[in-house]
Amino acid sequence: MDHDVPNGSLTLNPAQRALVEDLLSRCTFPAAGTAVRCAVSGGPDSMALVALAVAAGCAVTAVHVDHGLREGSAGEAAVVRAAAQRFGAAYESTRVEVGDGPNLEARARAARHEALGPTALLGHTADDQAETVLWFLMRGTGPTGLAGIDPERRPILGLRRAETVALCAALDLDTVDDPSNEDPRFTRNRIRRELLPLMADIAQRDVVPLLANAARLQRELLDEVGPLGDHLDPTDARALAAAGRTVAIAALHRWWCETTGLAYTPDARATERMLEVARGEAPRHDVVAGWSLHRRDQRLRLEPPGRGWRRLDGRS
Structure with a gap:
């Protein structure tokens, strides 16, 4: 793992400052002085994230994760390091290994989130939100999937991809x-x-804001309904089996995201497999991204890809 301490500064001309201030007005960064870790791949979205975090007055560490999946990854890390130095941000890089198995994209994402930790800021935009909602719909999602990406730790979710590209330029x-x-x-x-x-052509309008707004409304609804399952211990198979289906699913999905660090919930079929384990109809089931759910002595456990047992409540 490489580390750099800050040794640069963020200097803006009037036009750049006006652009940055406009973008920041639609972002949700924490208060100035807050220490934050920003996940930075080197793409326009994540580079805009670190630049705006610095402009917001945060104490920024730019974190680059190398999956080692393609040539040129060392050059990508150098691009991120140079930007961090220019903006006065600390820099950290780490390399992870993606285990064998199906769905390379999901496994790489899981490895990245594990390396970044649960508090890193992520550079998702409104375009990512729209794509995620449609992706979930095509997977047969439930209410949680319709809410798309959780805005927590995603301070530029209100921006468009074209705006992050324009800022980098x-x-x-x-x-x-x-x-x-x-x-x-x-x-x-x-x-x-x-x-x-195609949807924009049929609707004769930009559909990204429509999908992003639909996700926001659905999340507001879930925020109202979600607390109904807060009393449930998701490791207690009997309690889950006895709970109402909607409440049990909400509890499982919430802890799934908290435990795996993934931004998406299992689709309808994977969720049903999880419920089967909770009801005692199967001792274990694969879920997604290499994770599997197990039942032992009326307790549920999530097993990460290639790792030992880990309970949903974090105890081994």
Whole structure:
């Protein structure tokens, strides 16, 4: 793991400052002086995240995670380090290994979130939100999926991707192009490149704000309903089996996100498998991204990919 201490500064001309102030008015960064870790891949969204976090007065550490999945990853880390030094942010890099198994994208995401930890800020935008809602719909999602990306730890969720690109251009920032973002084998890429433009053409309007707003309204509803399951211990199989289906699912999904660090919940089929384990109809089931749910002595446990047992409440 590499570390750098801050040795740069964020200097803006009047035009740049006006742009930054406009963008910050739609962001949700913590108070000035707050220490934050920003996940920075080198793409425009994450580079805008670290620049805006510095402009917001946060004490920023830019964290780069190298999955080692493609050539040129060392060059990507150098781009992030240079930006961190320029903006007066600390820099940290770490390399992770992605285990074998299906769904490489999900496994890489899980490894990245584990390396970043539960408090790192992430550079998702409104465009990511729209893509996520559609992706969940295509997976047969339930109410949680319709709420899309949780805005917590995502301070630039109110910005558009075009705005992060424009900010990087205005600041003359080098950015990294991830070739996997153009790979049609990934459903999300086809949603971005094919489905969203088609929907906009049919609707004769930009549908990204509509989808992002729908996700916000659904999350507000979940925030009202979610506390109904707060009394449930999600490791107690009997309590889950005895609870109402909606409440049990809400409890499982909430702890799933807290435990795995993933921004998405299991789809309808995977959720049903989790309920089967809770009801005692199966001793274990694979869930998603290499995680599996197990039942032993009326207690539920989540097993991470390639790791030992880990309970949902964090105790071993």
